[in-house]
Amino acid sequence: MQIATKxxxxxxxxVRTNSKSSLVRxxxxxxxxxxxxxxxxxxxxxxxxxxxxxxxxxxMFQGVLASPWVGFETFREVFAMNGFYIALRNTFMLNLLxxxxxxxxxxxxxxxxxxxxxxxxxxxxxxxxxxPHFISWVIIGGMAIQLLATNNGIVxxxxxxxxxxxxxxxTEPFYWVITYLGIGVWQSAGWGTIIYLAALTGINxxxxxxxxxxxxxxxxxxxxxxxxxxxxxxxxxxIINIGHMATIGFDRPFVLSNPLVTDVSEVISTYVxxxxxxxxxxxxxxxxxxxxxxVGLIFLLSADYISRKVNDQGIW
Amino acid sequence: xxxxxxxxxxxxxxxxxxxxxxxxxxxxxxxGNEPASGGQPNAxxxxxxxxxxxxxxxxxxxxxxxNTPAGAPPITDNFMTKYxxxxxxxxxxxxxxxxxxxxxxxxxxxxxxxxANQAPDIVYTYDLPTVQRxxxxxxxxxxxxxxxxxxxxxxxVLGEELLSYGIFDGKQYTIPxxxxxxxxxxxxxxxxxxxxxxxxxxxxxxxxxxTMKAFKEKKPGKSGDNVIPYGQMDxxxxxxxxxSFWEWDKITEEDLYANAEWLMPGNKEGYRFLxxxxxxxxxxxxxxxxxxxDTQQFxxxxxxGYIGAATTNTNEPVYMGYxxxxxxxxPNAKLAIIDPFTSADGKRPKPIYPPxxxxxMVPKASKNAEAAVKYLNWMAETENIxxxxxxxxxxxxxxxxxxPVTLDNDQAKQTLYNYFDYxxxxxxxxxxxxxxxxxxxxxxxxxxFKDFTVESIATGTNDGVIKPRVVTPIEAEIKYAPTLKxxxxxxxxxxxxxxxxxxxxxxxxxxADYMKxxxxxxxxxxxxxxxxxxxx
Numbered sequence: 063m064q065i066a067t068k069x070x071x072x073x074x075x076x077v078r079t080n081s082k083s084s085l086v087r088x089x090x091x092x093x094x095x096x097x098x099x100x101x102x103x104x105x106x107x108x109x110x111x112x113x114x115x116x117x118x119x120x121x122m123f124q125g126v127l128a129s130p131w132v133g134f135e136t137f138r139e140v141f142a143m144n145g146f147y148i149a150l151r152n153t154f155m156l157n158l159l160x161x162x163x164x165x166x167x168x169x170x171x172x173x174x175x176x177x178x179x180x181x182x183x184x185x186x187x188x189x190x191x192x193x194p195h196f197i198s199w200v201i202i203g204g205m206a207i208q209l210l211a212t213n214n215g216i217v218x219x220x221x222x223x224x225x226x227x228x229x230x231x232x233t234e235p236f237y238w239v240i241t242y243l244g245i246g247v248w249q250s251a252g253w254g255t256i257i258y259l260a261a262l263t264g265i266n267x268x269x270x271x272x273x274x275x276x277x278x279x280x281x282x283x284x285x286x287x288x289x290x291x292x293x294x295x296x297x298x299x300x301i302i303n304i305g306h307m308a309t310i311g312f313d314r315p316f317v318l319s320n321p322l323v324t325d326v327s328e329v330i331s332t333y334v335x336x337x338x339x340x341x342x343x344x345x346x347x348x349x350x351x352x353x354x355x356x357v358g359l360i361f362l363l364s365a366d367y368i369s370r371k372v373n374d375q376g377i378w
Numbered sequence: 379x380x381x382x383x384x385x386x387x388x389x390x391x392x393x394x395x396x397x398x399x400x401x402x403x404x405x406x407x408x409x410g411n412e413p414a415s416g417g418q419p420n421a422x423x424x425x426x427x428x429x430x431x432x433x434x435x436x437x438x439x440x441x442x443x444x445n446t447p448a449g450a451p452p453i454t455d456n457f458m459t460k461y462x463x464x465x466x467x468x469x470x471x472x473x474x475x476x477x478x479x480x481x482x483x484x485x486x487x488x489x490x491x492x493x494a495n496q497a498p499d500i501v502y503t504y505d506l507p508t509v510q511r512x513x514x515x516x517x518x519x520x521x522x523x524x525x526x527x528x529x530x531x532x533x534x535v536l537g538e539e540l541l542s543y544g545i546f547d548g549k550q551y552t553i554p555x556x557x558x559x560x561x562x563x564x565x566x567x568x569x570x571x572x573x574x575x576x577x578x579x580x581x582x583x584x585x586x587x588x589t590m591k592a593f594k595e596k597k598p599g600k601s602g603d604n605v606i607p608y609g610q611m612d613x614x615x616x617x618x619x620x621x622s623f624w625e626w627d628k629i630t631e632e633d634l635y636a637n638a639e640w641l642m643p644g645n646k647e648g649y650r651f652l653x654x655x656x657x658x659x660x661x662x663x664x665x666x667x668x669x670x671x672d673t674q675q676f677x678x679x680x681x682x683g684y685i686g687a688a689t690t691n692t693n694e695p696v697y698m699g700y701x702x703x704x705x706x707x708x709p710n711a712k713l714a715i716i717d718p719f720t721s722a723d724g725k726r727p728k729p730i731y732p733p734x735x736x737x738x739m740v741p742k743a744s745k746n747a748e749a750a751v752k753y754l755n756w757m758a759e760t761e762n763i764x765x766x767x768x769x770x771x772x773x774x775x776x777x778x779x780x781x782p783v784t785l786d787n788d789q790a791k792q793t794l795y796n797y798f799d800y801x802x803x804x805x806x807x808x809x810x811x812x813x814x815x816x817x818x819x820x821x822x823x824x825x826x827f828k829d830f831t832v833e834s835i836a837t838g839t840n841d842g843v844i845k846p847r848v849v850t851p852i853e854a855e856i857k858y859a860p861t862l863k864x865x866x867x868x869x870x871x872x873x874x875x876x877x878x879x880x881x882x883x884x885x886x887x888x889x890a891d892y893m894k895x896x897x898x899x900x901x902x903x904x905x906x907x908x909x910x911x912x913x914x
Contacts, residue, residue, distance in 0.1 A: 122517065123492070123515050123516055144862070145457040207668070213664050214604075233666060233667070320666050320667050321666055321872070341507075342486075
């Protein structure tokens with residue numbers, strides 16, 4: 063790690079001293095860079111200006127600029143909504159559980175795959191694990207109903223044929239949360255292993271050989287070599303995940319929810335869709351979006367700060 | 379060797395630059411083009427003395443229902459659009475262009491088009507709060523003067539009373555379509571199952587319940603253990619049952635208009651009945667998972683022969699084609715129309731639609747309001763109504779006793795599957811201003827099921843109730859409508875699936891919650907508006 067930072071600062075200082083001449087010499091490369099920069103500017107930064115409607119009484123016929131300013135009125139209204147707090151609570155709850163359960167699983171899977179010695183089996187297992195990632199949530203939602211419906215779902219039909227009570231996977235809040243988490247793991251865990259597997263290939267093989275010479279067991283090697291080897295990756299992904307605590311995807315809670323579990327399944331994204339888009343109250347939707355971004359930023363920065371203090375590693 | 383890579387980078391840069399310029403151009407073009415296609419011709423029409431060779435482009439919204447049969451031409455270039463272009467467009471030097479909007483998300487899409495200033499010249503929606511918001515935000519053209527000048531045919535077809543439904547803030551901001559038939563829903567039952575069990579057609583709520591129990595126990599037809607005696611559960615289609623439990627002698631006109639339905643006297647008993655049916659297994663036990671999400675599930679269950687009875691949109695089994703499909707699967711299957719849900723005073727009350735259909739509007743940004751009104755006026759001429767609803771005589775329909783009857787051939791199927799989306803001033807087939815029965819018969823689109831259609835419409839209208847109308851927009855309703863609608867579904871599912879002993883507690887708690895999240899506010903404002911309008 064230290065070597066890496068040194069090399070990094072060295073490169074930076076060289077660029078700084080020769081910045082002018084390198085710009086002249088490599089102008090073509092800088093020109094090529096313009097394209098992605100323009101993309102980010104046009105599609106990521108310019109639309110941000112639209113966020114001003116959170117502070118305006120937006121009238122779609124007058125446009126963004128002509129609509130009158132209202133200051134923090136919209137935020138006051140949002141914070142007075144009962145449903146907003148429920149959605150916020152559910153968002154944090156589902157994200158936290160997701161972090162606790164869905165975050166470690168790709169690491170474990172990646173280590174398991176890494177220990178496999180039979181090439182074809184490893185490749186096959188990887189492919190099977192990735193596949194669910196490519197299935198659209200709409201289809202997963204349909205599959206969930208077919209498989210897990212309380213009375214006519216295949217799983218419950220099997221349970222019933224063994225004389226067991228059907229499990230209300232989708233219709234009772236507690237079971238719904240478990241189903242939500244389980245389906246999330248099934249869908250994304252395999253895909254999540256890719257980054258860890260890439261990090262694993264970077265570990266020096268000599269270390270394992272040395273450990274073999276010292277007579278270390280397989281578990282010892284995992285604990286003392288593999289895990290420390292991918293620690294930087296784990297930390298960065300953890301920080302990024304924590305930064306996303308306040309945001310939640312729309313599809314997954316939307317397709318899996320039903321009116322019986324809205325107490326736990328209504329999250330910020332579905333709430334914004336209902337309040338903001340369906341009733342064309344874009345101001346409210348924008349205000350909630352802005353609020354989400356601010357909370358996300360606070361989480362991200364504090365996670366980064368803590369990680370720096372504890373681990374001496376951060377995202378910058 | 380050092381030069382080679384340099385040349386290579388140079389040409390690469392040139393290529394990228396070219397691509398960038400091209401991308402920039404085409405991007406600018408498509409973005410600039412959209413408003414221009416609405417805006418450029420506007421300018422010429424605004425000048426009035428535009429040269430003849432330069433036609434106006436009139437852009438018209440068109441619902442895309444995603445139901446084009448295989449082999450049929452696209453909905454923006456078929457018999458209907460060609461007929462419109464040839465008979466209206468060409469003589470008036472107007473190019474009529476159709477802008478498709480997905481039916482299932484029409485309001486969301488329309489909002490976006492409006493906000494982006496790219497809305498077509500003629501737009502429409504069924505959603506009243508949306509119309510009221512557009513009016514409030516000043517986004518719609520007042521069509522009153524134009525209608526007076528260019529819309530006499532249209533006025534005579536729609537009539538003064540109906541047109542008054544389109545007046546907001548004292549101005550004719552919208553033109554309401556005429557709803558030819560007003561029933562909302564009708565109930566059918568498997569007549570062959572009744573025959574098999576030797577049961578009569580149920581005529582009261584009690585008999586209906588007993589019949590459903592018999593279906594559950596005896597599993598007639600091919601249903602077996604999958605039998606679902608009463609098929610389709612959702613808030614909208616349970617209204618005949620709901621209304622039949624209301625205590626009508628305790629409900630004033632003002633209550634009917636302003637009360638949250640959950641608070642109506644007797645409403646709770648209606649849901650207790652549904653709760654009982656659920657707990658005795660007389661309805662689909664998994665209905666909360668399909669409701670409003672997977673409407674196909676109901677049709678699948680029916681076609682598989684699991685369903686004994688159901689309340690659907692009036693005539694839906696015919697116009698959606700699943701009655702024909704059912705009889706193809708099972709030639710013995712027979713559906714009979716029933717009207718069993720009876721109130722304490724012996725009536726069979728059920729909601730019916732008001733006489734207006736969708737609201738047609740011209741956005742303020744459009745410069746083609748005059749052409750738009752001319753278009754609608756042209757559409758109101760009898761021969762154009764007949765052509766746009768029935769196609770070509772001899773090819774897709776024939777005249778019988780003064781009624782256009784759809785022919786049973788492929789061309790008719792490929793031409794008429796979405797006829798209602800072109801003649802937007804009418805909801806439903808229309809042949810006579812005086813003879814209601816003729817209009818009903820004209821709507822029996824499938825000649826094989828004419829009796830079923832006529833009976834559906836008759837029972838669907840029987841003792842129909844229209845809620846009173848108040849012209850003032852209800853601010854709270856504009857604001858809370860989507861939230862409350864979702865809450866309706868939530869309460870519906872929770873109270874019906876509750877254990878019988880918890881029913882009262884769940885009902886009271888959920889309804890209190892409904893009132894808290896906006897229901898009370900809507901109700902108070904509606905009461906005030908009603909009193910302001912009627913009690914002075």
